[in-house]
Amino acid sequence: MSTAEELDTIGIDRLREIGSVKWSVFPEAIGAFVAEMDFPIAPAIAAAVRDAVEGGLTGYLPAAVRQRMSEAAARWQQDRYGWEVPAQRIRPVPDVLTALRATIDFFTAPGSSIVLPTPAYMPFLTIPAMHDREIIEVPMLIQDGRAVYDLEGIDRALADGGGLLILCNPYNPLGRVFERAELEAVAEIVDRHGARVFSDEIHAPLVFAPHRHVPYASISAVTAGHTITAASASKAWNLPGLKAAQVILTNDADVETWKRPEVSWAEHGTANLGVVATTAAFDDARDWLAETLDYLDGNRRLLGDLLAEHIPGMGYRPPEGTYIAWLDARELGIDGSPAEFFRTHAGVAMTDGIACGAAGEGFLRFILATPRPVIEQAVRQMAAALRAHADADGASADL
Ligand SMILES: Cc1ncc(COP(=O)(O)O)c(C=O)c1O
CATH class of the missing domain: 3.40.640.10 (Type I PLP-dependent aspartate aminotransferase-like (Major domain))
Structure with missing residues (x-):
């Protein structure tokens, strides 16, 4: 199996079992808020x-x-x-x-x-x-x-x-x-x-x-x-x-x-x-890093593709370095903290940009060092929460 195929198979149950900070602070949510990697360390x-x-x-x-x-x-x-x-x-x-x-x-x-x-x-x-x-x-x-x-x-x-x-x-x-x-x-x-x-x-x-x-x-x-x-x-x-x-x-x-x-x-x-x-x-462990970087490179691109398809209103520019994605949620019509919205309604735990200073208001920090299926699931859950939010808004506007 290639590195990518192996990493793709690491499931959320396994990550919760390991019990890292990322996967234990919010037991109900996908952990994407702390800069930890979800991959086994280099042999x-x-x-x-x-x-x-x-x-x-x-x-x-x-x-x-x-x-x-x-x-x-x-x-x-x-x-x-x-x-x-x-x-x-x-x-x-x-x-x-x-x-x-x-x-x-x-x-x-x-x-x-x-x-x-x-x-x-x-x-x-x-x-x-x-x-x-x-x-x-x-x-x-x-x-x-x-x-x-x-x-x-x-x-x-x-x-x-x-x-x-x-x-x-x-x-x-x-x-x-x-x-x-x-x-x-x-x-x-x-x-x-x-x-x-x-x-x-x-x-x-x-x-x-x-x-x-x-x-x-x-x-x-x-x-x-x-x-x-x-x-x-x-x-x-x-x-x-x-x-x-x-x-x-x-x-x-x-x-x-x-x-x-x-x-x-x-x-x-x-x-x-x-x-x-x-x-x-x-x-x-330089070869391990090269393979991991390849995988992360795929992840930063995948996130862009998924957002373009499912949440086109979310601003994102793939990082040049780090495995941290900085997402611009300002145009999504969310009142209050976008991190709280997505944690409560989408089950995705990210850092609220405001924790990074006033300049971060309306933004989110999403950690990309996770298996690709987890990224896909996170984006789908976020998109579904936004749709439900829009439907609820539409329904209340009809009253
Ligand atoms: C930019 C930056 N500096 C420092 C740290 C923390 O590093 P350490 O655990 O070595 O204090 C982090 C952790 O994510 C980081 O992203």
């Missing part, structure tokens, strides 16, 4: 984790094991994006959000605001407040149907007290993979303000041809000088529960700062099994 990763457990690697994280992940991550960055980073500058952290918290605390001017292009990945909107920081939202602009940075807005936000710009590339939830020139334009502004960038590149392995991921810090000495990069195998190989990610440091001053015990404490909690799994992902 090479499963074998590496099994070997680690059976070999007794369940104590604290040994330096040699940690070092192997940094080296594998360095090889990945070099082979995949042509970015040469010394392994000793790739530090382990349990997850990308820990990296963000450390960046806010130790790499930005005290009290400075966080500049956030929106719609944004939901925790970016909640974490700054935990660090007594304000957020300046800068809604993305739409140009020829494509989301682009509002460079003047970013400039103004940095002038208004912004100290850190959060870049998410590839972009959750908009699916953009930014081109070098776009990133260069951002870099010029950040540099002019002496600000910093947190470049979240967790979705970097998930890019569809002909798009190419450009690591922001790799662009120039200027971007290397003002950026903390966060990377991880956790989205592309579905390992977020194993707790391992990487912070990539790209200038001497940041390397020195990271050495301070209160800063490198961010490494604490990185899990052996995550480190082992990540090493296997970067080194030994």
Whole structure:
């Protein structure tokens, strides 16, 4: 059987049995709201984790094991994006959000605001407040149907007290993979303000041809000088529960700062099994990723075809990267939250765009990393709910 045929056969009953967050929070609904993949992990990763457990690697994280992940991550960055980073500058952290918290605390001017292009990945909107920081939202602009940075807005936000710009590339939830020139334009502004960038590149392995991921810090000495990069195998190989990610440091001053015990404490909690799994992902599960990306490529197209056929009023542009679809429900005639409407009336649980900032109102986030028959069922259920809604409206208009 081909990969696609195998993945197509994974049914909803099986997914509920596994009981991931996606399939257990709303037991009555198709889970499409959290960025988890519904596919079995790569055999090479499963074998590496099994070997680690059976070999007794369940104590604290040994330096040699940690070092192997940094080296594998360095090889990945070099082979995949042509970015040469010394392994000793790739530090382990349990997850990308820990990296963000450390960046806010130790790499930005005290009290400075966080500049956030929106719609944004939901925790970016909640974490700054935990660090007594304000957020300046800068809604993305739409140009020829494509989301682009509002460079003047970013400039103004940095002038208004912004100290850190959060870049998410590839972009959750908009699916953009930014081109070098776009990133260069951002870099010029950040540099002019002496600000910093947190470049979240967790979705970097998930890019569809002909798009190419450009690591922001790799662009120039200027971007290397003002950026903390966060990377991880956790989205592309579905390992977020194993707790391992990487912070990539790209200038001497940041390397020195990271050495301070209160800063490198961010490494604490990185899990052996995550480190082992990540090493296997970067080194030994590249073919698995290529096959999975092919399947996801089919999924993003399939969703477009299904929406065109069954819900033509729903706006959708297939993502250039990530397995996240950003759906525009504003023309569907739904009063109130579209996510609530579809969860209650269609049995499809998605993220409401409003959770991604004011710019997301009327939109939905739908996770595409699921078997194709599940996508088809979700769209059919949504279309049926909209028809019933329209019929009910028609009936009440006739009264
Ligand atoms: C853009 C982005 N950053 C960070 C995360 C969370 O990553 P982690 O579990 O490593 O904190 C996600 C999860 O979906 C994400 O999409």
